[in-house]
Amino acid sequence: MLLSVKNMVCARCVRAVDRVLRQAGYPVRAVELGTVEVEGTLTPTDEARIDAALREEGFELLVDRDRQLVEQVKSTLIRYLSLIESGEKVPTMSRMLGDSIHMSYAALGKLFHSHEGLTIEAWFIRLRIERAKELLQQGATALEAALTLGYSSGQYLGTQFKQVTGLTITEWKNSERPRTALDQV
Numbered sequence: 371m372l373l374s375v376k377n378m379v380c381a382r383c384v385r386a387v388d389r390v391l392r393q394a395g396y397p398v399r400a401v402e403l404g405t406v407e408v409e410g411t412l413t414p415t416d417e418a419r420i421d422a423a424l425r426e427e428g429f430e431l432l433v434d435r436d437r438q439l440v441e442q443v444k445s446t447l448i449r450y451l452s453l454i455e456s457g458e459k460v461p462t463m464s465r466m467l468g469d470s471i472h473m474s475y476a477a478l479g480k481l482f483h484s485h486e487g488l489t490i491e492a493w494f495i496r497l498r499i500e501r502a503k504e505l506l507q508q509g510a511t512a513l514e515a516a517l518t519l520g521y522s523s524g525q526y527l528g529t530q531f532k533q534v535t536g537l538t539i540t541e542w543k544n545s546e547r548p549r550t551a552l553d554q555v
Contacts (some may be wrong), residue, residue: 373406373420374438376430379448379552383429390423404445439471440485443478446470447494448552451501454520463494496555499534502527503542503549512539 375387380403388401396416397409412420421431432438446467453460460466464475467490471478475490482490498519505515516527531539 371408371411373408373412373417374404374432374441375406375424376404376432376437376441377428378403378445386427387424387429390427390429391420394419394423396420403449404441436481436485439473439478440482442471443467443482443490444493444555447490447497451494451497451519455501455518463490493555495530496534496550497552499531500550500552500555502531503547506539506543507547507549 378384378387384401384403387406388398391398391401391406391408396412399407399409401407417431417433424431432441447463450460450463450466461469467473467478468475479490482488482493486493488496498521502515502519505518506512510518511524512527513524516522516524519527521527521530528539531537531542535542537545
């Protein structure tokens with residue numbers, strides 16, 4: 371049985387979800403960003419127990435199909451950004467989403483916007499900016515962060531950074547440096 375899990379954003383999350391389900395006694399076949407495959411079928415009581423255990427670790431079991439699709443979009447975009455960072459040649463965002471989720475980009479966009487109040491592109495920009503903040507905190511220059519995240523220039527990153535945060539990169543560096551966890555973007 372395939373389960374959808376909210377707030378899985380990294381390999382550490384995958385390991386945590388795998389550990390939670392195994393400790394709860396559920397036979398896990400596979401865990402990927404946003405999904406867990408367990409053997410057999412689950413009763414509503416099983417689902418409630420799994421959800422409670424996941425919530426203790428900051429995750430959430432998704433049962434609503436639309437919410438599942440929104441979380442799939444987010445997980446796919448996080449993978450997409452990691453591909454960009456690795457320097458791999460990547461397809462367009464719309465193609466990757468369509469290929470991964472097997473829905474048209476237009477349909478995904480409407481669904482995503484109705485649930486998140488943002489377009490897919492706007493959410494992806496926020497994701498990139500949060501990752502840029504992390505890179506900047508680790509000592510990267512604006513240009514290094516920009517090139518790592520697939521921007522054409524440091525100036526373009528700076529423009530989007532200001533639009534999203536209201537601060538220039540320098541102003542942000544000189545401030546308290548607020549960041550948002552990737553699962554909260």
